[in-house]
Amino acid sequence: MYSKEEIEKIFRYSSIPDELFDAFKESLGLQLKDVELYKIFLCNPVNTADEIKMYVEKLIKEFPQNEYELYMWVGQLFESFRPDYERLEDSFNFYVRAYNKDKTNATPILKIINLYSFEIDFPLNKKIIEAAEDNVVSLHQKSKVYSALSSLYGKIGNVELEVKYYALAEKAAERES
Numbered sequence: 052m053y054s055k056e057e058i059e060k061i062f063r064y065s066s067i068p069d070e071l072f073d074a075f076k077e078s079l080g081l082q083l084k085d086v087e088l089y090k091i092f093l094c095n096p097v098n099t100a101d102e103i104k105m106y107v108e109k110l111i112k113e114f115p116q117n118e119y120e121l122y123m124w125v126g127q128l129f130e131s132f133r134p135d136y137e138r139l140e141d142s143f144n145f146y147v148r149a150y151n152k153d154k155t156n157a158t159p160i161l162k163i164i165n166l167y168s169f170e171i172d173f174p175l176n177k178k179i180i181e182a183a184e185d186n187v188v189s190l191h192q193k194s195k196v197y198s199a200l201s202s203l204y205g206k207i208g209n210v211e212l213e214v215k216y217y218a219l220a221e222k223a224a225e226r227e228s
Contacts, residue, residue, distance in 0.1 A: 052077065053074060053077050053078075053081075055078075055081070055083055055085070055088070057074075058074045058077060058078050058081075058083070058088070059088055059091060061074040062074060062075075062088065062089075062091045062092040062095060063091050063095070065095065065097065066097055067097070068097050068098075071092070071095060071097055071098070074092075075092060075106065078092075079109075079113060084114065086110075086114065086117045086120060086121070089106075089110055089121075090124050092106070093106060093107065093124065093125065093128060094128060100129070100132075100137070100138060100141060103125060103128065103129075104125075104141070107121055107122075107125045118152055119149050119152040119153055119156075122145045122146070122148045122149035122152065122159075123145070123146070123149045123158070123159065123162070125141075125145045126142045126143075126145035126146040126149060126159070126162060127142070127162070128142075129141040129142035129145065130142040130162070130165075130166065134168070134170075134171070136173060136175070139166055139168070139173070139175055140175055142162075142166060143163060143166055143175060143178065143179065143182075146159045146160075146162045146163045146166075147159070147163070147182060150163075150182075150186060154186070154189040154190075155189060155190055155191045156190070156191070157190045157191070157192040157193075157195045157196050160182065160183050160186055160187065160190065160196050161195060161196060161199055163179055163182050163183060164179060164183050164196070164199045164200065164203060165199075166179055167179050167180075167203055169206055169207065180200075180203075183196060183199070183200055184200065187200075191227075192223075192227060193219075193220075193223040193227070194220045194221075194223035194224035194227055195220075197216045197217075197219040197220035197223055198216070198217070198220040200212070200216040201213050201214075201215075201216035201217040201219075201220055204216060
């Protein structure tokens with residue numbers, strides 16, 4: 052039986068998958084509710100992408116009150132694997148799940164916009180734009196997303212949409228203040 056400190060040490064430094072898994076099971080058995088501890092675990096480089104997805108689903112079942120936070124964390128974790136296209140898709144999917152937990156929070160949509168690849172025309176780019184444009188209406192801070200869309204369109208050379216979203220950002224900012 053491990054203490055919380057020993058579990059954290061294993062989560063942080065272990066390079067042995069079985070040891071990590073055992074410590075994870077032990078932490079759940081001890082009912083450790085420290086989400087920061089599990090973030091350390093999820094970031095351990097020994098975990099594969101599929102394992103991370105499996106573990107986060109287990110954590111969400113155990114701690115449904117932290118669902119949004121865990122979705123955002125795993126989205127950021129997968130985003131850090133750039134330019135791996137599969138991980139960018141995973142990141143997108145976790146940000147969408149976070150948005151679906153709090154449809155008024157602009158942060159997941161802004162994170163989605165930041166996934167846009169200007170170097171490679173990934174199919175994901177279209178999904179990114181659609182997600183941002185389709186979901187901005189429910190947000191409390193629309194101005195931030197409109198501004199990010201304006202910037203994105205400016206970078207890809209679509210002046211018409213850049214100007215459109217800039218104007219929408221200005222109007223939304225007036226209403227929000």
